[in-house]
Amino acid sequence: MIARRQRAGGWPIAAVLVVVAILLYMIRLALLPFVLGVIVGFVSDPLIRRVQARTGWRRGAVAAVLYLMLLALIAGAGYGLGRVALGDASQLVANGPKMIHRLLEEVLGKQGIELFGQKLTADMLSGEIMNGARNMLGFGIVAQVGTLVVEVVVGAFLTLVLIPYFMVSGPSLARGAVWLIPPERRASVEHLLPRIVPVLRRYLIGVVAVVCYTAVAAWIGYGAIFHLPHAILLSIVVGLLEMIPAIGPLASGLLVAIAALQEHELTTTILLVAYAIALRLSIDNLVGPLVLGQAVKVHPVVVIFCFVAGAILFGVIGLLLAVPVAACIRIILTEYYAEPVAGGAAPARQG
Numbered sequence: 001m002i003a004r005r006q007r008a009g010g011w012p013i014a015a016v017l018v019v020v021a022i023l024l025y026m027i028r029l030a031l032l033p034f035v036l037g038v039i040v041g042f043v044s045d046p047l048i049r050r051v052q053a054r055t056g057w058r059r060g061a062v063a064a065v066l067y068l069m070l071l072a073l074i075a076g077a078g079y080g081l082g083r084v085a086l087g088d089a090s091q092l093v094a095n096g097p098k099m100i101h102r103l104l105e106e107v108l109g110k111q112g113i114e115l116f117g118q119k120l121t122a123d124m125l126s127g128e129i130m131n132g133a134r135n136m137l138g139f140g141i142v143a144q145v146g147t148l149v150v151e152v153v154v155g156a157f158l159t160l161v162l163i164p165y166f167m168v169s170g171p172s173l174a175r176g177a178v179w180l181i182p183p184e185r186r187a188s189v190e191h192l193l194p195r196i197v198p199v200l201r202r203y204l205i206g207v208v209a210v211v212c213y214t215a216v217a218a219w220i221g222y223g224a225i226f227h228l229p230h231a232i233l234l235s236i237v238v239g240l241l242e243m244i245p246a247i248g249p250l251a252s253g254l255l256v257a258i259a260a261l262q263e264h265e266l267t268t269t270i271l272l273v274a275y276a277i278a279l280r281l282s283i284d285n286l287v288g289p290l291v292l293g294q295a296v297k298v299h300p301v302v303v304i305f306c307f308v309a310g311a312i313l314f315g316v317i318g319l320l321l322a323v324p325v326a327a328c329i330r331i332i333l334t335e336y337y338a339e340p341v342a343g344g345a346a347p348a349r350q351g
Contacts, residue, residue: 013182013185024314025313025314028314028315028317028318029315031317032155032159032316032317032320033155033158033159033162034162035317035320035321036159036162036163037159037162037163037165037166038166038170039204040070040163040166040167041163041166041167041170042166042170042200042204043204044063044066044167045167045170045171047066048062048063048066048167051066059168060168063164063167063168064164066167067163067164067167070163071160077240080233081233081237097126097130100126100129100130103266103269105122110122112124178190188335191335192331192332192335195331195335196327196328196331199295199296199297199324199327199328199331200324200327200328202295202296203292203295203296203323203324203327205295206291206292206294206295206296207242207243207292209291210242210283210287210288210291210292211239211240211242211243212239213283213287213291214238214239214242214279214283215235215236215238215239215240216235216239217279217282218234218235218238218239218279219231219232219235221272221275221276221279222234222235222256222259222272223235225275226268226271226272226275228259228272229259234255234256234259237252237255238252238255238256242283249280249283253276253280256272256273256276257273259272285304288303289301289303289304292323293323296323296324296326296327296330297327297330298323298326298327298330302326303323303326306322306323306325306326307319307322307323309322310322310325
């Protein structure tokens with residue numbers, strides 16, 4: 001007699017999900033390359049299918065062509081950004097003490113000011129600042145920076161290795177993930193997928209809209225108003241960095257700070273920093289929650305809460321996946337609560 005397996009109940013599935021969530025939390029720092037690979041594969045899948053339908057090529061050939069185009073785009077952007085960034089960084093290192101002295105002189109005046117019985121001058125404060133910077137740049141800081149650079153390089157290399165796998169094998173990997181679900185529950189999951197996938201695609205379109213808003217608003221400020229050098233490139237980079245949670249805004253803020261330090265007037269520097277802060281606040285508290293919330297039909301307050309909770313629990317990964325996960329949970333709960341309770345009476349119709 002062949003033994004039959006038992007149906008998977010709700011509590012065992014819940015226990016498995018909890019264990020999986022704990023394991024993912026423990027390895028959250030190593031998940032970012034895989035998440036980025038999944039996102040690229042998910043975004044490129046419709047384009048790959050369309051090219052396949054028109055050309056008759058195999059999926060691997062189409063994915064290879066698109067991947068090479070992506071590498072060329074990354075290499076070109078990296079080369080252009082690297083040239084500008086290295087030039088600005090070398091200029092900042094060479095002229096940094098003079099810039100700090102000039103800004104302090106504009107604030108304190110050439111004669112300095114008296115504060116609590118002590119004479120404060122630009123020469124004295126700039127010297128203290130430079131000495132403090134030299135003391136901070138000890139072996140520990142250099143080692144931490146070196147470790148961070150190595151982690152970023154390894155993560156970027158791993159991401160570039162994983163992307164073609166997800167572009168080519170994305171559909172089969174998705175089918176394998178569905179196969180892990182107990183057979184008696186696969187139908188409900190397959191029923192929900194056509195509702196979840198469009199929401200995720202709308203969310204990605206919303207991310208693109210936020211990137212475009214950031215780039216345009218940055219160009220208006222940095223180019224049209226303040227006339228910064230390389231304003232177009234700076235605006236594009238600031239916009240693209242919006243796709244990288246936490247690290248992206250920090251890097252864009254650093255780029256703007258470097259540009260602000262190179263200004264010759266204190267008033268212009270203050271206004272430039274104020275504009276960058278206002279742009280950051282408008283993205284985090286207005287445009288981002290409204291656009292992304294509308295894309296996934298989630299209230300802006302819930303979007304902000306998801307960002308905060310995701311950042312606290314999973315860091316960068318949490319920021320990246322907070323809103324899509326919230327949207328999926330909303331769809332699942334909507335579908336689950338729409339079903340009548342087993343053994344209960346049918347709800348009375350409203351007359």
